[in-house]
Amino acid sequence: MKQHKLITILIILGLLPTSILAHEVSQSDQAILNQGGLFSYIYVGAKHMLTGYDHLLFIAGVVFFLKGFKDIVKFITVFTIGHCITLTGASYLGITANEHLVDAVIALSVLYKGFENLDGFKKIKIKAPNLLLMVFAFGLIHGFGLATRLQSFDIGSEQFLAKILSFNLGVEVGQIIALIPIVFVITQWQKAKSYEAFYKAANTYLVIMGVLLFIYQLYGYFI
Amino acid sequence: MNKFFLALVCVFLFSNHDMYLKMETYFLEANQMSSIQLFNGTFEKSENTIDRSRMLDASLLGNNNRYKIKEGQWSEKDSITFLSFNSGESATWVVGVSTKPRNIEMNAKSFNDYLEHDGVKDILAQRKKNNTLNNDAVEKYSKHVKAIFQVGENKTDDWSKSLGYPIEFIPLENPYLKYTGDTIQIKLLRNGKPLVNQLVYADFKSSKHGHTHNETNVDKHTDKTHNHTKNQKEEHSKTQGKVTHTHDGSTHTHEVEKKKDTSEKHSHTSAQELRTDKNGVVSVNLTNDGIWYLRTIHLENSTKKGLTHESNWATLTFEVKHSHNNNTSHTHTHEEGISSTVFWLSSIVLILILFIWFNRKSDKSEAA
Numbered sequence: 001m002k003q004h005k006l007i008t009i010l011i012i013l014g015l016l017p018t019s020i021l022a023h024e025v026s027q028s029d030q031a032i033l034n035q036g037g038l039f040s041y042i043y044v045g046a047k048h049m050l051t052g053y054d055h056l057l058f059i060a061g062v063v064f065f066l067k068g069f070k071d072i073v074k075f076i077t078v079f080t081i082g083h084c085i086t087l088t089g090a091s092y093l094g095i096t097a098n099e100h101l102v103d104a105v106i107a108l109s110v111l112y113k114g115f116e117n118l119d120g121f122k123k124i125k126i127k128a129p130n131l132l133l134m135v136f137a138f139g140l141i142h143g144f145g146l147a148t149r150l151q152s153f154d155i156g157s158e159q160f161l162a163k164i165l166s167f168n169l170g171v172e173v174g175q176i177i178a179l180i181p182i183v184f185v186i187t188q189w190q191k192a193k194s195y196e197a198f199y200k201a202a203n204t205y206l207v208i209m210g211v212l213l214f215i216y217q218l219y220g221y222f223i
Numbered sequence: 224m225n226k227f228f229l230a231l232v233c234v235f236l237f238s239n240h241d242m243y244l245k246m247e248t249y250f251l252e253a254n255q256m257s258s259i260q261l262f263n264g265t266f267e268k269s270e271n272t273i274d275r276s277r278m279l280d281a282s283l284l285g286n287n288n289r290y291k292i293k294e295g296q297w298s299e300k301d302s303i304t305f306l307s308f309n310s311g312e313s314a315t316w317v318v319g320v321s322t323k324p325r326n327i328e329m330n331a332k333s334f335n336d337y338l339e340h341d342g343v344k345d346i347l348a349q350r351k352k353n354n355t356l357n358n359d360a361v362e363k364y365s366k367h368v369k370a371i372f373q374v375g376e377n378k379t380d381d382w383s384k385s386l387g388y389p390i391e392f393i394p395l396e397n398p399y400l401k402y403t404g405d406t407i408q409i410k411l412l413r414n415g416k417p418l419v420n421q422l423v424y425a426d427f428k429s430s431k432h433g434h435t436h437n438e439t440n441v442d443k444h445t446d447k448t449h450n451h452t453k454n455q456k457e458e459h460s461k462t463q464g465k466v467t468h469t470h471d472g473s474t475h476t477h478e479v480e481k482k483k484d485t486s487e488k489h490s491h492t493s494a495q496e497l498r499t500d501k502n503g504v505v506s507v508n509l510t511n512d513g514i515w516y517l518r519t520i521h522l523e524n525s526t527k528k529g530l531t532h533e534s535n536w537a538t539l540t541f542e543v544k545h546s547h548n549n550n551t552s553h554t555h556t557h558e559e560g561i562s563s564t565v566f567w568l569s570s571i572v573l574i575l576i577l578f579i580w581f582n583r584k585s586d587k588s589e590a591a
Binding site for chain 2: 030034035051156158194196200201202204205
């Protein structure tokens with residue numbers, strides 16, 4: 001019975017983003033940015049974080065590994081510092097790269113996290129790299145992906161830094177909003193007997209999605 | 224004083240001030256907030272914004288209704304003027320802007336350079352023939368620009384309606400029933416009547432994932448090689464900053480213009496140089512996926528007091544995609560991205576399957 005309840009929670013939380021997810025709305029985002037002030041950048045930043053499933057999958061992977069609130073704060077802070085550096089720096093300096101290639105690396109980060117959570121390194125008898133360092137490094141990559149996204153908009157040159165920082169703030173707001181249900185589902189499920197099966201299922205899913213998203217992005221790049 | 228100021232402006236400013244209504248994509252969802260950019264410069268770079276007081280008309284036309292664009296819908300960012308609007312109901316929409324006439328005074332050299340670089344060949348040839356190349360010019364000019372975009376799936380005939388501008392491109396077929404590799408016929412009207420034997424340039428900016436239909440391009444490049452080469456030559460000459468007139472008061476310096484133009488000189492497109500037939504119609508070969516733009520400058524001698532010439536500039540933009548009904552068998556799912564709903568639903572199904580599998584495995588090992 002408890003297991004059914006948990007599955008229901010998962011389905012409901014999983015379905016929630018479907019109503020707001022729309023990666024193909026850059027036109028409307030551009031219109032929002034054109035008409036709104038700095039708040040519109042906060043909104044679009046938050047929206048991008050909430051609709052960018054690669055970011056969400058990685059965050060979910062990080063949270064899976066962590067035990068306790070202190071751990072969550074530590075790792076998420078490191079991830080946040082990482083993506084703030086590249087998001088702000090690359091956007092300000094106008095550094096960009098092919099979106100498919102950046103997203104392909106982000107897909108690898110999802111694959112990496114799922115693999116590590118499943119004790120993949122232990123199984124192949126390799127010492128896992130320092131997780132805090134890896135989360136920071138992936139934070140830098142995710143931030144670069146966000147910077148590439150921001151630079152695809154026409155944001156003009158007035159209040160340039162303020163707009164970048166507002167977008168960054170929006171990303172953090174979106175991250176917090178995304179973290180609440182992710183942490184809730186994982187911590188709730190941790191108490192259940194079926195958690196181990198859920199843990200394995202979710203992290204195997206991360207590995208599969210990491211591979212699929214990687215192939216998908218490379219296909220987009222080459223074709 | 225005015226002449227001195229004009230000369231100063233001419234020395235430092237760059238020319239080529241075509242006006243375009245541009246969109247990131249011309250395929251919109253219904254009732255979606257969208258934006259259109261009003262470029263004044265080249266198709267690649269806008270040199271300056273357009274004040275609302277200069278606009279005689281700014282309209283959206285769709286589902287047989289014409290809407291006047293409100294002042295508050297316009298905004299500016301750097302040198303680009305933006306129009307924000309709700310895409311409304313599904314239809315083939317037309318957006319147009321028509322500007323008030325202005326006069327510009329040019330010395331003979333500036334005027335000749337402008338004719339050459341903007342491709343106004345007929346008047347240039349006439350000046351050569353009449354031995355009037357040394358004559359200065361006072362030109363009255365105005366610009367009339369349109370874009371046609373598709374909202375949703377409903378193809379309406381709004382594309383065929385005239386906005387009543389002094390000069391105007393009107394397709395004879397719905398551009399959104401045309402695909403890469405097709406030919407589209409477009410009529411050019413001057414004061415509502417077909418404009419015969421008028422030079423029209425058609426070019427495109429490739430889509431991110433666009434491609435060329437080779438079988439069409441073989442023909443095209445064979446007889447358009449000259450045009451392509453010429454176009455490139457023009458682009459390069461612009462970077463050298465030799466053109467010394469303006470058709471709108473940009474305040475950028477010469478150096479800035481040079482830098483901007485360097486970034487745009489290799490557009491990797493080959494403009495088609497066309498002439499309207501006896502019915503005022505040009506046939507444009509839509510060789511590539513992308514945003515297509517037509518431009519023309521109708522310049523004529525003027526006998527009005529204080530003027531030597533009068534010009535009316537027109538542009539039209541629309542987007543072309545390839546058909547999935549013909550022999551282009553490849554898929555392009557990457558253009559639209561993964562549907563979010565499909566992504567999350569399949570994710571949940573996958574997690575559930577994995578969960579049930581791991582749970583059963585765990586139960587079995589416990590039972591054992």
